[in-house]
Amino acid sequence: MSLPEAADHLPEDFFTELFNEPAAALSAAENERLRGAGFLTRVLDHLPGLVSYFDHHLVCHYANHAQLRHLPHPADSAVGLAVQQVFVPELLEAMLPGLAQALRGVPQAFEARVGHAQRGHWVASGQLVPDVDGDRVLGLYCHIADISAERLPDAPAAPLTPPTQTLGEHLSDGERRLRLMLDGLRDHAVYFLDTEGRVSEWTSSAERLLGHPAHDVLGTDARRFDAPDVREDERLDAELALERAALFGQFESTGWRQRQDGSRFWGHTVLTALRGADGEPLGFSALTRDMTEVRRxxxxxxxxxxxxxxxxxxxxxxxxxxxxxxxxxxxxxxxxxxxxxxxxxxxxxxxxxxxxxxxxxxxxxxxxxxxxxxxxxxxxxxxxxxxxxxGLAPLQKREVGMATQVSASINRLTHDIGAQQVDWTVAPDLPAVLGDPLLISQVWDNLLSNALKYSRQRERSVVQVGWHPDAERGCVYWVRDNGVGFEPRQAHRLFGVFQRLHRASEFEGTGIGLALCRRILERHGGHIWAESTPGEGSCFYFALPPGGGACLPP
The missing domain is CATH 1.10.287 (Helix Hairpins)
Known part of the structure; x- marks a missing residue:
């Protein structure tokens, strides 16, 4: 059938005659042309959609003209490029969560909103179809179509990715900055796992720290990063970590990790369970930090x-x-x-x-x-x-009533002071302690006798005895006098053997008494110290801590 040389319109019976007319036999040359690879390439190049093919390492083996026009960086060919070099970031982020499943033989679909210089954006609908040979996946066919016309301008925007693939949805400016920050980490690796613990997304930071390229780890078990042949207490139980992260929302663990080149590092890993708006598990995020120097x-x-x-x-x-x-x-x-x-x-x-x-x-x-x-x-x-x-005699500890001890010491000293006038002031609620009564009595005898000795030049001696609790020291007892006092900077010399701050002609003594007090209190787990102002008297403190002499009710 042939058309007339000039016609304003086709006759009504044109298509009927066309389809009823017997088909002419094709020549052998035409059949060969249609079966050739070049014809198929020309057909794919004229398709409006983006068509590409990747092997199981996610290395490109074919891309049609439309796909070449959408490369992130202009190139004459996409053959030999990795998947992240073939697709713009919006498409790559949308398809990444499905790559692992597609490489296991499960077809995947995805959508994404892609930026465009003139149109502002266009909506892409993509398919990842496994190239299966028996039980092996040889590669992936990828087809991406423009479905912008199906989106009404005034209709609410539909989700660009299924709920189970929110990790790959279009990134806002803030999210893009976050992605760039994660990719720029040096001593940290950020990557994502599916619900079974297989790698579903691999960032530049993970590749930099662990050494594996994305096409080598996507879809593989995360346990491949655990170092073998290590002690039990240094081994990371990946299965247990995933279970606890799923149960508690987050789990931290440490252990030896292994890079692609076989080198090891001590890693601290934080696994966080990810869930969608409806609570459906989406997988896990993993943050691993190189803590080798800290461990060293x-x-x-x-x-x-x-x-x-x-x-x-x-x-x-x-x-x-x-x-x-x-x-x-x-x-x-x-x-x-x-x-x-x-x-x-x-x-x-x-x-x-x-x-x-x-x-x-x-x-x-x-x-x-x-x-x-x-x-x-x-x-x-x-x-x-x-x-x-x-230092040789063992302590005979029991409850010691401090009020009784002070009263007995005062009675003994009263017979020795002669005509010295003394005003005694003793707190009535001195608490008891656990200690050796004989040794504790020596402490009171020495402190009270010193107070009398160094205040006897006064017209009337004033000696005060009291106590106060202390959160750190325990029971703190003190003896205050109105005597001659001493230079505060010399206080450290008071408690040494044969150490004196006054001449023997002024005040008698051997310099042993305060050293004995220090030794007794140290054996009880306590200590002694003093404060003074020359000419205004002194105050000696000693403490018995809760562990060595706990305060008891008086």
Missing amino acids: LQELLQDLNQTLEVRVQDRTRQLLEANRDLESFSSSVSHDLRAPLRHITSFIAILQEHLAEQADDTTRKHLNTIADAAQRMGALIEGLLAFSRL
């Missing part, structure tokens, strides 16, 4: 602490041995010195009695000086002996 520093610090602990134990043992030796020496010397000192004291008395009236004033003065020195030396030896015995 922790191990170094642990080694240093262990070394330091061993050294402290050695030094403590040496110190205890030295203290025992010193205490044994002090005790031995004290005992050995007492005998010759008794001889000196006895012969001085005999000499004084023998000379009697025959001795002149100078001789009597010298003999008295020797007797006083011998007496002082005896007091020093007794004090040294008491101090050395204090």
Whole structure:
């Protein structure tokens, strides 16, 4: 059938005759042309849609002209490019969640809103069709069509991706900035897993930290990143982590992770369960941080602490041995010195009695000086002996009533102060403690006698005894006087053996009393300190902590 040379319109029976007319046989050459690869390529190039093919590594093997016009960067061919180099970001984000499923043989559909210089945007509808050979997926066919005409301008915008693929929806400017930030992370890797724990989305930060390209990990089990052959306590249980993340919403774990090149790093991973608006599980987000340097520093610090602990134990043992030796020496010397000192004291008395009236004033003065020195030396030896015995005798702890202790000490001191006028003020609610009554009584005797001794130059001595609780120290007791006081910067010298802040000619004493107080309180787990202003008196404090001498109700 042939058309007339000139006609304003087709005859009504044109199509009837056309389809009823027998088809002419095609020549062999025409059949060969239609079966050739070039003909198929020309057909695909004339399709309005974007057509491409990728192997199972997501490397492009074909793209038609329409697809080439939509490459992110202009190129004459897309063959050999990775999937992220073939599609613009909007299309790539939309199809990424479905790539893993498509590579497992499940066809996928997606939609996306794609920016356009003239049109503002166009709506794309895409299909990912697996190329299956038996039970193997050789690659993916991808076809993307423009369905903008189906979207009415005044109709509400429909979701561009199914609810289960919200990870791939079109990004706003703020979301795009977030994506760029995630991709720019250096010591962190951000990637996404499906509900079965397989990689569904792989960012640049993950590729940078773990070394795997996207086409190598998409659709694979995330356990491939766990380092093998590590100790049980350093192994990450990926299955347990997914279960707990799904149950609690988030789960953190640490363990050795392995890069593509086989190197390892100590990773801290945070798994967060993702859910849609209807509560349907969408998978998991994974944030892995390289903590290798932190772990190395922790191990170094642990080694240093262990070394330091061993050294402290050695030094403590040496110190205890030295203290025992010193205490044994002090005790031995004290005992050995007492005998010759008794001889000196006895012969001085005999000499004084023998000379009697025959001795002149100078001789009597010298003999008295020797007797006083011998007496002082005896007091020093007794004090040294008491101090050395204090470290050897075990504590006999029981409840000690402090009010009773203070009253007994005051009664003993009253017989020794003579005509000294004293105003005593004692808190009536002094609480009891757990301690050795004999040793605690020595503390009160020394502190109260010091208060009387250094305030006797006053017309009337004022001594106050009180206490207050302390959250850190426990029970804090104090003795305050109106005596001569001392320089605060010298306070650290008060509690040393034979240490004195005043001349012996002014105030008698051996310098042992406060050292004994310090030693007694340290054995009870407490401590002692003092505050003073010269000429305005002093205040001595001692504390018994809850662990060593807990405060008891009075």
